[in-house]
Amino acid sequence: MGKMLITGGAGFIGVNAADHFLSKGWEVTVLDNFSRKGTDINRAFLEGKHQSGLTIVKADIITDQDVLNQLCNEVDVVLHLAAQVAVTTSVTDPRSDFECNALGTFNVLEAVRQSSKKPMVIYASTNKVYGGLEHIGVEEGEKRYSFAGGLQGVTEETPLDFHSPYGCSKGAADQYVRDYSRLYGFDTVVLRQSCIYGPHQMGIEDQGWVAWFMIATMFKRPITIYGNGKQVRDLLYVDDLVAAYDTCIEHRKTVSGHVFNMGGGPSNTLSLLEFLAFLKDDLGMEVEYSYGDTRPGDQPMFISDNSTFEQMTGWITKTNTATGIANLLEWLKANKDSLQQFYST
Ligand SMILES: NC(=O)c1ccc[n+]([C@@H]2O[C@H](COP(=O)([O-])OP(=O)(O)OC[C@H]3O[C@@H](n4cnc5c(N)ncnc54)[C@H](O)[C@@H]3O)[C@@H](O)[C@H]2O)c1
Secondary structure, three states, X not given: XXXXXXXXXXXXXXXXXXXXXXXXXXXXXXXXXXXXXXXXXXXXXXXXXXXXOEEEEEOOOOOOHHHHHHHHOOOOEEEEOXXXXXXXXXHHOHHHHHHHHHHHHHHHHHHHHOOOOOOEEEEEEEHHHHOOOOOOOEEEOXXXXXXXXXXOOEOOOOOOOOXXXXXXXXHHHHHHHHHHHHHHOOOEEEEEEOEEXXXXXXXXXXXXXXXXXXXXXXXXXXXXXXXXXXOEEEEEEHHHHHHHHHHHHHOHHHHOOOEEEEOOOOOOEEEHHHHHHHHXXXXXXXXXXXXXXXXXXXXXXXXXXXXXXXXXXXXXXXOOHHHXXXXXXXXXXXXXXXXXXXXXX
């Protein structure tokens, strides 16, 4: 095993990735500015579980170029997750979104380009780079939309169409990561992630809707469905995503320079209405909600076609939504007291 830098390593996906790679014997440096609520809980979890191999650095990818330069000279892999993650925030404050996602990623790439070690870069991009997919079109059913023409999933051949400042900043970074591999010859891979969910997801109304709906129900906070609730998403359980990161490292030369769609795929999809019905009928949660206007940049539906990555690496999704949601609920219940401080008011 080697050394890894995880930017945003105290966030939801980051803490799961750090835990996984530390458990496998990697030396992991978590770099985070701890701006996201709940990162202290994740930090305490990692420090409590991993007595060796873990270094935590409080730094900012926008301003701390010298820290990035130093760390990128020491590691074999950079898992770049740090980001401004909410579409809504990107609309109200596009400059800080741009600085974090576009400039922050550029800073990471520059640190790698100028390093002597040239670590592999794995970048967490987003399906938002495909925009509203208006050219595909959707059909409206009773509880969900479906793609027109029977399409099962969106491939990497789909034209880019950045919607929202978040889509633009993440999309710009996605293209920079790809081009730095082409131009400067080091190994990078871009994963265009769908909705990710699982333990340690401290969702808020603006981001992380799967966890947010469950947390809001637990703490009796109001849930608003923006739009008609028939929006469909493919859900990827965080362990399967972390396994994909591991697969990228294992198949470093095969995946280098590529961009892959990475979601739950056609067999792990839910509409918002179906998810709320699942919480009520299968998990016995008392769900209450009201409706609001559709939010800017909200795709009516997205389902990832993962087949390029599957065929190139052999990776497949292993956790179905019923199991994954039950695992998330278990984690939320076990951490209810710590979560109370953020969600009770
Ligand atoms: N969760 C999803 O469903 C999803 C889907 C698609 C893409 N992604 C991408 O995956 C990555 C991780 O997402 P997440 O869900 O774990 O989000 P998260 O908010 O839980 O984690 C992001 C982390 O980055 C840190 N951070 C933010 N700005 C920073 C800065 N300037 N410098 C250093 N650290 C900073 C935050 O404190 C946080 O810990 C992001 O790049 C996101 O865009 C997530």
